[in-house]
Amino acid sequence: MRATLLGFLFAQALFLIAFTPRSNAYITAEEQIMLDWIKREGGEFKVTISRNAAGVRGIFTTQNVRKGELLILIPDHLVFSVPSVPAAEGAPLLLKELHTPCSRLGPYLRILPNESQVLTGYNFPEEYIRYLADDRLEAQVLRYFKQHSRSTFEGQNDDKMMMTIPEAIGRANISLPYYEYVVAMLSSRTFTLRKEALSMVPLLDLMNHDIRDINQLDSSLGSRGVRLSAGKDMLKGEEVTITYGDMRSDELLLYYGFLDTVTSPPRLLAVDHRNFKPNEFGDLVDQPLTGPEEDIRAEIARLQHILAKFENRLETLGPIPNTLPYLAGLLRELHDQRREAIHYELSRLQRLLEQHDGQAEL
Numbered sequence: 301m302r303a304t305l306l307g308f309l310f311a312q313a314l315f316l317i318a319f320t321p322r323s324n325a326y327i328t329a330e331e332q333i334m335l336d337w338i339k340r341e342g343g344e345f346k347v348t349i350s351r352n353a354a355g356v357r358g359i360f361t362t363q364n365v366r367k368g369e370l371l372i373l374i375p376d377h378l379v380f381s382v383p384s385v386p387a388a389e390g391a392p393l394l395l396k397e398l399h400t401p402c403s404r405l406g407p408y409l410r411i412l413p414n415e416s417q418v419l420t421g422y423n424f425p426e427e428y429i430r431y432l433a434d435d436r437l438e439a440q441v442l443r444y445f446k447q448h449s450r451s452t453f454e455g456q457n458d459d460k461m462m463m464t465i466p467e468a469i470g471r472a473n474i475s476l477p478y479y480e481y482v483v484a485m486l487s488s489r490t491f492t493l494r495k496e497a498l499s500m501v502p503l504l505d506l507m508n509h510d511i512r513d514i515n516q517l518d519s520s521l522g523s524r525g526v527r528l529s530a531g532k533d534m535l536k537g538e539e540v541t542i543t544y545g546d547m548r549s550d551e552l553l554l555y556y557g558f559l560d561t562v563t564s565p566p567r568l569l570a571v572d573h574r575n576f577k578p579n580e581f582g583d584l585v586d587q588p589l590t591g592p593e594e595d596i597r598a599e600i601a602r603l604q605h606i607l608a609k610f611e612n613r614l615e616t617l618g619p620i621p622n623t624l625p626y627l628a629g630l631l632r633e634l635h636d637q638r639r640e641a642i643h644y645e646l647s648r649l650q651r652l653l654e655q656h657d658g659q660a661e662l
């Protein structure tokens with residue numbers, strides 16, 4: 301009888317474990333220590349740290365907030381800034397801070413992501429570069445991001461730098477992948493609060509990207525710190541995001557390690573845009589091409605050529621290795637987004653041509 305009851309309770313417990321919906325929402329002890337530290341140092345916030353449905357760490361409101369209300373205030377003395385230079389050349393200052401045992405920013409530095417949690421073009425794993433499946437994207441990673449980290453790591457840019465790696469950490473030995481990680485972190489977590497500086501701001505740098513967002517950052521003189529105000533009414537528990545800029549999936553991948561989630565209507569990758577200039581990312585305007593007819597025909601031919609080359613490349617490459625399943629998945633999704641966007645634009649252009657032909661026949 302006792303055995304039956306125990307068996308029944310055990311089965312029930314198993315059922316509950318298996319079918320209780322698991323929430324991603326949690327805050328670690330170190331993250332809570334950072335929040336307490338910010339508060340003691342004079343910060344104010346109506347948010348906490350947690351994870352969203354996709355498991356990505358971010359910040360979330362702890363109460364209903366009205367549009368225009370202050371969401372977060374981080375005092376100036378908790379901000380960490382480096383000169384506004386390419387990330388690979390500014391990184392020794394962050395390296396120094398990370399190697400300072402009693403840094404004033406200790407509670408903040410302890411919650412920064414580890415090497416396996418940061419991905420940008422700077423620390424893009426060699427093994428996966430060719431699966432970008434595009435000459436220009438691969439060149440961007442190899443000749444711009446990784447080459448810059450490597451040459452700086454090897455001391456070739458020392459004469460341009462405010463602080464060199466040995467000045468930052470003395471004789472401590474670090475590897476190139478570790479340096480790439482520090483560069484990647486600096487590049488993906490800084491705000492431009494002042495013209496001459498790149499700044500890391502505790503808590504605020506936990507905001508994830510959403511292109512549609514309208515929350516407002518303010519660090520103007522006299523504001524006693526960096527403030528974030530709600531751009532809209534928000535409910536308790538909502539994720540607080542900010543826009544990192546109007547970036548396409550290939551740019552987001554190389555600068556931040558994720559892809560655009562707003563994919564309807566599909567958007568050409570930056571490298572496929574007719575106004576893309578090699579070695580130049582940013583600010584491509586989505587002004588649809590509407591004519592004249594010879595331009596539409598030329599654009600159709602250009603996109604068809606890109607698509608054929610891309611499919612051919614993918615076939616030659618074969619399956620993406622699963623050494624890093626997260627990155628393999630991202631690359632597969634990038635390929636799908638690219639293909640879908642080119643097809644979508646080709647159909648739009650073909651329809652336009654048909655309209656032109658129809659009008660010509662009248």
Ligand SMILES: C[S@@+](CC[C@H](N)C(=O)[O-])C[C@H]1O[C@@H](n2cnc3c(N)ncnc32)[C@H](O)[C@@H]1O
Nearest residue numbers: 356357413488489505506507508509556557558
């Ligand atoms: C400034 S940090 C934001 C906080 C970050 N989630 C963390 O826990 O440290 C930027 C990084 O967050 C992640 N991220 C930001 N927005 C994202 C999004 N919309 N989807 C997926 N990952 C995102 C990427 O890893 C990106 O490099």
